[in-house]
Amino acid sequence: MTGKLRGMLVAVVVAGLAATVPAGAQTPAAKQELVVAIGADTYRLDRVRGDVALSRVGGPAKSIFETLVRLGRNYQLEPGLATSWEFVGRNTWRLTLRRGVRFHNGQPFTAAAVKWTFDRIAQAGGGTAVIGEGSAKIVDDFTVDITPTAPNVRLIEQIVHPTYGIVAPNTFPGPATEAANRPTGTGPFRLVEYVRGNRLVVEGNPDYWGAKPRLQRMTFRFMPDANTRVLGLRSREVDFAVAVPREIANELEKTPGIRVVRSPVGQYEAVYIAIHGKEPYVLGREKAVRQALSLAIDKAAVVRNVWQNNAIVSQTMIPASMLGEHTRIVKGTPYDPAAARRVLEEAGWRPGPDGIREKGGRRLSLVMVVGFPNAEIHRPFPELAQGMLRQVGIEVRILITPDVSSYETQLGKGEGDLWVEAGNQNDANPCFLPDLLFYSKPGARQENEYGLLFGPGPVFDRLIEVCRTTADPERLREVAAQAMALLIDQEAIVLPIAGTFNVLGLSERVQGFLPHPSGLNQGWEAVWISN
Amino acid sequence: MRRYIARRILNLVPVLLGISLLAFSLSALAPGDPALRILRLQSDAPPTRAAVAKLRVELGLDAPFPLRYLRWLQDAARGDLGESYRTGEPVLRALALRFPATAQVAVVSTLLALVISLPLGVFSAVRRNAPVDHASRIWALVGASMPSFWLAYVLILMFSVGLRLLPVAGHGTLAHLVLPSVTLALGGAATLTRLTRSSLLETLGEDFVRTARAKGLGSFSVIARHALQPGLIPVVTALGIRLGHLLAGAAIVETVFAWPGIGKFVVDSIYDRDYPVIQGFVLFTGIVFVLVNLLVDLAYVWIDPRIRIEAGRG
Numbered sequence: 147m148t149g150k151l152r153g154m155l156v157a158v159v160v161a162g163l164a165a166t167v168p169a170g171a172q173t174p175a176a177k178q179e180l181v182v183a184i185g186a187d188t189y190r191l192d193r194v195r196g197d198v199a200l201s202r203v204g205g206p207a208k209s210i211f212e213t214l215v216r217l218g219r220n221y222q223l224e225p226g227l228a229t230s231w232e233f234v235g236r237n238t239w240r241l242t243l244r245r246g247v248r249f250h251n252g253q254p255f256t257a258a259a260v261k262w263t264f265d266r267i268a269q270a271g272g273g274t275a276v277i278g279e280g281s282a283k284i285v286d287d288f289t290v291d292i293t294p295t296a297p298n299v300r301l302i303e304q305i306v307h308p309t310y311g312i313v314a315p316n317t318f319p320g321p322a323t324e325a326a327n328r329p330t331g332t333g334p335f336r337l338v339e340y341v342r343g344n345r346l347v348v349e350g351n352p353d354y355w356g357a358k359p360r361l362q363r364m365t366f367r368f369m370p371d372a373n374t375r376v377l378g379l380r381s382r383e384v385d386f387a388v389a390v391p392r393e394i395a396n397e398l399e400k401t402p403g404i405r406v407v408r409s410p411v412g413q414y415e416a417v418y419i420a421i422h423g424k425e426p427y428v429l430g431r432e433k434a435v436r437q438a439l440s441l442a443i444d445k446a447a448v449v450r451n452v453w454q455n456n457a458i459v460s461q462t463m464i465p466a467s468m469l470g471e472h473t474r475i476v477k478g479t480p481y482d483p484a485a486a487r488r489v490l491e492e493a494g495w496r497p498g499p500d501g502i503r504e505k506g507g508r509r510l511s512l513v514m515v516v517g518f519p520n521a522e523i524h525r526p527f528p529e530l531a532q533g534m535l536r537q538v539g540i541e542v543r544i545l546i547t548p549d550v551s552s553y554e555t556q557l558g559k560g561e562g563d564l565w566v567e568a569g570n571q572n573d574a575n576p577c578f579l580p581d582l583l584f585y586s587k588p589g590a591r592q593e594n595e596y597g598l599l600f601g602p603g604p605v606f607d608r609l610i611e612v613c614r615t616t617a618d619p620e621r622l623r624e625v626a627a628q629a630m631a632l633l634i635d636q637e638a639i640v641l642p643i644a645g646t647f648n649v650l651g652l653s654e655r656v657q658g659f660l661p662h663p664s665g666l667n668q669g670w671e672a673v674w675i676s677n
Numbered sequence: 678m679r680r681y682i683a684r685r686i687l688n689l690v691p692v693l694l695g696i697s698l699l700a701f702s703l704s705a706l707a708p709g710d711p712a713l714r715i716l717r718l719q720s721d722a723p724p725t726r727a728a729v730a731k732l733r734v735e736l737g738l739d740a741p742f743p744l745r746y747l748r749w750l751q752d753a754a755r756g757d758l759g760e761s762y763r764t765g766e767p768v769l770r771a772l773a774l775r776f777p778a779t780a781q782v783a784v785v786s787t788l789l790a791l792v793i794s795l796p797l798g799v800f801s802a803v804r805r806n807a808p809v810d811h812a813s814r815i816w817a818l819v820g821a822s823m824p825s826f827w828l829a830y831v832l833i834l835m836f837s838v839g840l841r842l843l844p845v846a847g848h849g850t851l852a853h854l855v856l857p858s859v860t861l862a863l864g865g866a867a868t869l870t871r872l873t874r875s876s877l878l879e880t881l882g883e884d885f886v887r888t889a890r891a892k893g894l895g896s897f898s899v900i901a902r903h904a905l906q907p908g909l910i911p912v913v914t915a916l917g918i919r920l921g922h923l924l925a926g927a928a929i930v931e932t933v934f935a936w937p938g939i940g941k942f943v944v945d946s947i948y949d950r951d952y953p954v955i956q957g958f959v960l961f962t963g964i965v966f967v968l969v970n971l972l973v974d975l976a977y978v979w980i981d982p983r984i985r986i987e988a989g990r991g
Contacts, residue, residue: 186945187937271719342774343937344848369846369935373830378845381837549948551709554717558710582723594723 178350178362178675180656183384186370187343209348209364209670210250211311211331214241214260215302217667219410219660221468221574223302227255227312227332231302233617236293239301243288247355249314250336251328257284262315264292274578275304299617303575308666334359334671343368360658360674379404379651385675387651388665392456395649403654411458411465411645412663413570415527417443417514418583419639420599423560429512430563434493435540436638439564440479441486442538443531449644452527460645462630463569465663468576470620472627477635478642486538495539503539510540515562517547518554524566527643557595565599568646572664576626577613584633584640585610602637678978685971693963697753700959701746704952711762711950712736718763718949736762749956758960759953763946768957772939778848779938782857782930783923787916789862790869795912797866798873802881803900813870820867829860829933846935857934861927865919873912880908906980913980917973924969925962 214228228241247255264282272278278295285291294301304310314330329337334356335348346366350359367384369375375387376394380401390398390406399406419430419439429435445459460466461478469476495503495510503510512535516528532542545562547553556562569579586601601607609629616622633640648665658672712732716724733739737748752759758768801813833856837845847853880886881904889903926940939958946954 186941341849344935367847367935370941371846371933371935374833374846374933374935377830377833377838381833381841381845383837383845549709550717551707551714551948551950554713555708555710558713594725596723 178360179364180361180386180670180673180675181365181367181384182386182388183369183375183378184366184388185368185372187368207308207311208333208667209335210329210333210337211308211313212333213306213308213310214243214312215306215574217306217572217574217662217664219662221465221571221576221663223306223574226306227260233299234291237297237299238291238293240285240289240291243290244355245288247332248353249332250330250351251314251317253314253330255312255332256287257290258287259312259315260284260290260292263310263313266313267310273304273307273309274573274582275301275310297614299615300575300577300613300622304573304578306667307573334669335361335364338363354671357671359671361670364670376651379653382653385653385656386659388648390649390651392454392649395456395651396454398651405652405654405656407650407652407659407661408456409648409650409661409665410467410663411460411647412572412665413568413646413648414460414463414465415448415453415457415524415566415568415643415646416463417531417641417643418565418567418596418600419641420560420563420565421637421639422599422601423563427513427560427563429508429510432493433638434489434495435510437479438486438489438495438538438540439535440634440638440641441482441489442535442540443641443643444481444534445643446481447534448527448530452525452530453644453646456649457644457646460642461634462627462645463634463640463642464571464576464579464626464630465645468571468574468623469627469630470623472624475624475627476630479634479638483534483538490539497539501536501539502541512540512542512563513545513561514542514564514566515545515547515553515556516566517550517552517556518565518567519550521546521548523568528566554595557599560595560599570664572666575613576623577610577629580606580626580629580633581610581613584629600639602632602639606632682971682975685967685974689964689967692967693960694750696959696963697750697956698746700956701742701749704950704955705742707950709950710738711952712738714949714951715762753956753960758957761946761954762951763949763954768953771942771954772957772961775937775939775942778936779926779931779940780924781854782861782927782936782938783920785854785858786861786865786923787920789858790865790919791916793862793866794869794873798870798912799877799900799905801870801874802877803896805878810874813874817867817871817874820863821871823864823867825860825864825927826929826933828863829856829930832856832860833933846933848935848937853934857927857930857936860930860934861923869912869915869919872915873908876911877904877908880904883907909980910977913973913976917969917976921962921966921969924965925958 213226215231216224216226218224225244227244227247229244231239231241234240241260243255243257243260249255249259253259261282261284264277265279267273267277268279268281272295276294276296276298277292281293281295283291283293292301311331317328317330332355334351334354336351337346338349339345339347345368347363348366349363350361352358367378369378372389372391373394375384376390376398378384379387395406398404417439419436420427421430421436423430449455449457449459462469462473462476466473490503490510493505495505498504498509514528514531516524528544532544535542542564545556547556557565571579583596584601585607586597586603587607606629609625609632612625613622613629616625634642648661648663650661652659655675656673657676658674660672662668710729710733712729713724716728716732737745740748749759756769760767761771764771797813797816801810804810833845836843836856843855844853886899886904889899926938926943928940928944930936931938931941943954943958946958
């Protein structure tokens with residue numbers, strides 16, 4: 147859908163929100179049942195968890211399966227199915243498991259379940275925690291050792307991700323309609339029904355080891371279109387809508403009977419500058435150009451005008467809360483167009499006849515590629531940035547890729563100077579994103595297109611290697627902050643634009659909901675319906 | 678007649694060969710790598726080049742284009758359209774699973790469009806330049822210009838948010854079928870109304886209609902028995918094309934109404950470069966169009982006696 151069409155449909159929905167007469171307050175049923183509108187059913191045959199799409203934002207994964215360690219709302223680690231953990235050296239973590247826990251099918255939870263799940267994860271590729279067959283070793287019924295196949299002390303921070311949720315042994319992936327294949331975890335809710343493309347229903351697990359869920363039943367309805375989710379909320383067909391479009395959020399907030407809640411920052415919008423591009427995409431190699439770019443974008447204006455204040459200006463790419471007091475190490479760049487001009491002047495870039503700067507007969511013209519995870523969510527940031535950069539004499543040509551595959555191809559070919567991306571943080575490892583995207587040591591296990599195009603080099607790589615090998619959480623945060631400072635302040639390879647919120651709409655009847663910055667880690671056990 | 682139908686069905690073979698080759702070529706030319714996409718869907722991490730290369734080999738994507746096409750053709754001839762890269766399910770099963778929902782909304786909306794457009798078009802032609810004709814022409818213009826997603830939102834606002842009569846989205850009951858069908862029907866009905874009107878106006882000027890009137894037949898008889906049938910030929914053609922399109926999925930309407938049809942599935946498959954699904958879908962769409970065209974041709978035979986003779990000879 148084009149931007150214009152999207153604008154039209156948003157106008158229609160907003161007009162509808164304003165025009166329709168709100169229904170009178172309804173007496174809620176005493177039943178503790180919640181209907182949640184989530185995005186599309188991203189069904190795929192999951193080799194670990196079975197024939198159900200379980201990893202959508204705000205989705206049911208977290209309610210059915212539990213991880214050994216949980217991710218708190220401030221990205222802190224909390225006990226889950228493991229009550230404690232310690233690094234015992236030789237790349238190995240020892241976890242003590244919770245006793246008295248049972249799977250939804252009645253099986254007791256023991257170290258055997260951890261081994262069975264981790265072996266399945268290994269068969270499915272091992273994930274970012276580099277799990278291999280035999281990585282999980284049973285010490286006794288309630289103690290397990292986990293040794294990744296490559297040096298990775300970050301294991302505990304990584305296994306908070308729902309993809310590491312523990313599955314009941316000997317349940318097999320296959321059609322979830324068959325009882326034997328039913329996704330079976332230990333979570334506060336258990337699966338009742340899954341209708342592909344339509345709904346997934348869970349019910350409260352009365353035998354749950356923790357605080358019992360207050361809801362008796364939850365229905366997750368798959369609604370791919372964000373405007374439909376909002377209309378479903380307006381019509382009372384659903385009680386809850388995830389990922390409310392930022393253009394509608396402020397208007398929706400004025401609707402009687404509906405609340406809009408915003409999570410702490412868990413996502414970001416950033417521009418990466420190619421420093422290893424090939425002709426003609428080589429201007430990002432020049433540090434002065436990168437510094438000017440970072441000084442010339444008014445991030446506060448972007449937050450105000452593009453995100454309608456559903457975001458904050460952030461000096462880092464990852465949520466600042468993850469870095470603790472070390473956040474101050476990352477200074478960020480102020481909006482200072484005069485300084486941007488000065489930096490360019492000093493570097494020999496002089497304004498040409500049309501105001502665009504030139505040096506040695508070459509125009510300061512850059513290609514901005516937009517398309518990850520899709521082009522729509524960035525709009526109209528590229529156009530706004532284009533205008534701001536023109537003010538300092540930098541020409542930007544915007545290249546919108548039609549889909550993420552085209553974007554990835556473009557990235558693989560390195561055909562672009564500026565790369566606009568949105569991402570999110572779903573685990574507790576502050577080095578996750580910098581490691582994933584910018585570590586570039588040749589032959590490294592995760593050598594990918596990002597490192598090849600943006601990787602700052604050995605100094606940065608050494609910081610990441612410390613991240614991977616330190617068991618001290620404070621040291622980890624400090625090094626992560628130093629890595630961010632190198633990327634943002636010293637080298638200006640990453641221009642963090644904003645830290646963005648998950649915006650959710652809910653009926654006023656819904657109580658006890660605490661939005662998690664990582665949508666994948668959203669819990670529902672404290673939620674209840676008021677009268 | 679049987680020979681005619683058999684010949685038309687035989688024509689399917691070169692048609693399907695042609696479109697499958699075209700679809701295969703377009704997939705190969707489109708930017709994007711299915712292996713990269715699959716790995717990206719499976720993990721938060723951008724995959725390594727080595728992992729992508731390994732998966733390309735596993736998927737057979739490293740083979741030269743003609744070889745890949747021949748392999749696919751060989752399997753397709755045996756009824757095996759491969760497995761979806763994304764979901765892992767057999768393509769034939771994936772399409773068959775979603776087709777009933779698509780067929781439901783396509784058939785209901787087409788019938789609805791016919792029920793609206795036929796009387797309106799006839800009435801408009803018979804009362805040419807009367808207020809009812811003007812109103813019908815305005816409706817046709819507005820209806821044909823309305824984007825389907827916009828109409829969908831307006832209908833949801835009216836009937837779901839405002840009146841609370843119908844569900845906003847979903848699938849499973851008759852009530853769920855109403856809004857998607859009406860959304861698709863209104864756009865189609867507008868075009869068909871114009872077409873019915875213009876076609877009937879043309880027929881009403883023909884000699885045989887004048888002769889019928891001269892014989893003293895009543896207005897209703899002249900229209901119903903003489904003018905309407907030949908006037909329907911272009912309408913049936915347009916209807917066939919529309920039905921074919923709808924059976925191939927209506928991605929936007931399916932997305933808005935969370936309708937689990939084939940359209941959105943295929944659009945997502947295109948985004949993710951799920952080649953087996955794309956090829957399977959193209960083949961499926963080709964068959965649908967050929968069969969619908971065949972039905973349209975047979976309808977001509979029923980409508981127009983002159984065509985019946987041609988078909989009989991065929």
